[in-house]
Amino acid sequence: MSKTAILEIDGKKYEFPVIVGTENEVAIDIEKLRGATGAITLDPGYKNSGSCKSEITFLDGEEGILRYRGYSIEDLADKADFLEVAYLLIFGELPNQAQLDKFENDIRKHTLVNEEMKSILEGFPKTAHPMGVLSSLTSALTAFNPKSVNVENEKEMYDAVCKTMGKFLVIATWTYRRRMGFPLNYYDNTKGYVENFMRLMFEIPTQPYKMDQKIVDALDKLFILHADHEQNCSTSTVRIVGSSHAGLFASISAGVSALWGPLHGGANQAVLEMLEEINNNGGDVAKYVLKAKDKDDPFRLMGFGHRVYKNFDPRATIIKKAADDVLDALGVDDPLLDIAKQLEKVALEDEYFKSRNLYPNVDFYSGIIYRAMGIPVEMFTVLFAIGRLPGWIAQWKEMRTNKEPIGRPRQVYTGSPSRSFKEVNQR
Ligand code: ACO
Numbered sequence: 001m002s003k004t005a006i007l008e009i010d011g012k013k014y015e016f017p018v019i020v021g022t023e024n025e026v027a028i029d030i031e032k033l034r035g036a037t038g039a040i041t042l043d044p045g046y047k048n049s050g051s052c053k054s055e056i057t058f059l060d061g062e063e064g065i066l067r068y069r070g071y072s073i074e075d076l077a078d079k080a081d082f083l084e085v086a087y088l089l090i091f092g093e094l095p096n097q098a099q100l101d102k103f104e105n106d107i108r109k110h111t112l113v114n115e116e117m118k119s120i121l122e123g124f125p126k127t128a129h130p131m132g133v134l135s136s137l138t139s140a141l142t143a144f145n146p147k148s149v150n151v152e153n154e155k156e157m158y159d160a161v162c163k164t165m166g167k168f169l170v171i172a173t174w175t176y177r178r179r180m181g182f183p184l185n186y187y188d189n190t191k192g193y194v195e196n197f198m199r200l201m202f203e204i205p206t207q208p209y210k211m212d213q214k215i216v217d218a219l220d221k222l223f224i225l226h227a228d229h230e231q232n233c234s235t236s237t238v239r240i241v242g243s244s245h246a247g248l249f250a251s252i253s254a255g256v257s258a259l260w261g262p263l264h265g266g267a268n269q270a271v272l273e274m275l276e277e278i279n280n281n282g283g284d285v286a287k288y289v290l291k292a293k294d295k296d297d298p299f300r301l302m303g304f305g306h307r308v309y310k311n312f313d314p315r316a317t318i319i320k321k322a323a324d325d326v327l328d329a330l331g332v333d334d335p336l337l338d339i340a341k342q343l344e345k346v347a348l349e350d351e352y353f354k355s356r357n358l359y360p361n362v363d364f365y366s367g368i369i370y371r372a373m374g375i376p377v378e379m380f381t382v383l384f385a386i387g388r389l390p391g392w393i394a395q396w397k398e399m400r401t402n403k404e405p406i407g408r409p410r411q412v413y414t415g416s417p418s419r420s421f422k423e424v425n426q427r
Helices: 033-037 073-079 082-091 097-108 117-122 130-144 154-180 193-202 213-226 233-242 248-260 267-280 285-293 314-330 335-349 351-355 362-372 377-401
Strands: 004-009 012-020 026-028 057-060 065-068
Touching: 004 033, 012 033, 065 073, 065 082, 065 314, 073 213, 073 314, 082 097, 082 193, 082 213, 082 377, 097 154, 117 130, 117 154, 130 154, 130 248, 130 377, 154 193, 154 248, 154 377, 193 213, 213 314, 213 362, 213 377, 233 248, 233 377, 248 377, 267 285, 267 335, 267 362, 267 377, 285 335, 314 362, 335 351, 335 362, 362 377
Parallel strands: none
Antiparallel strands: 004 012, 012 026, 057 065
């Protein structure tokens, strides 16, 4: 028998359906709430509100479970590669070899970016943050690809997916090349996607580029871990922008802006800046832990805590191991790493952090790996965006395919009641 929830307002009872998800997640369906009662719900930060039904990603913050399309993140990080996972997220099933080869080849058809995009890039000061530039360039892609995709046409949708995957990677790396004053690189269609990322970033015309396979493998894993995370801030942004039927590039551009913030994807950069600050101030980890606990001090330990993981972040467990492997393989000896390890230990043993279930999140470790790989700190969040791209595309596609209505929350108005206008000389 289907469950219902009863709500009583002013002595009158209303019944609402209760929806149960595949993993027994329970939700009260309040779609008819306002119509029936005149009331709305208030839930700042949407901590208790589901914005959609989704078949893409399941996560259980209490148990530390993350699955893409039913497959555990542990299995995917261990056995699949990034493009396989991208295909899985976007199209719903793991590709067979022929589908995977075709996907990779079709992405390659779209890896050339219109040369006129270069003049847009040159319009930015070199000091501009790469995330701001990336968001603008992604939006600018709309100007060069003005035809909006017909989501009901499978072929058009597939092409739009490949185009976005191809061009986004290139422009993402261009933000770095421009900042460094290096000539812009082109995708090499004889090489893999993640390998291309490294080349696009680091190959310079004056000397041969030596690729370190361990770095490529670790990066591939990092991209997989970041590929989707259900209705987080940037993904919800992509869905809500797309819900107005704005195009895919415009929606992804908004997602990049949302990801930029230090409470979201910007945290990996913030982690490194925090470790640098601790190091520059004598490496006193305990002092910073005290600061983080002090309610009068706005300082927070960056890379600790998570909105949904209140036990542990399963991605952090995988990435911690990857970090150890990469740092061992590269023989990195980094004082910031020692500080990170001390911080992790102190915080994990401290009652304040224990009682609030504050554990290192994925960003705590990803920043450390990126630094060891020689990736500059301002590019950390761009790497997160490259990893998250398949998730954004998958969620946008699902939202449009399900014909979801335009996202338009309500509010409780707490401003002044109606008042009469006063002429300027009477104010
Ligand atoms: N350092 C110190 N105290 C913290 C931290 C932290 N990093 N995170 C949370 N707290 C404390 C809060 O002060 C609060 O304490 P109180 O109950 O005494 O008031 C309690 O823990 C709960 O914190 P909230 O802010 O209510 O938790 P919320 O779920 O809203 O926030 C967030 C989650 C934003 C991630 C937060 O933990 C944070 O700011 N962390 C640092 C930034 C960070 O690492 N972000 C990356 C997130 S992961 C990602 O985007 C991939």
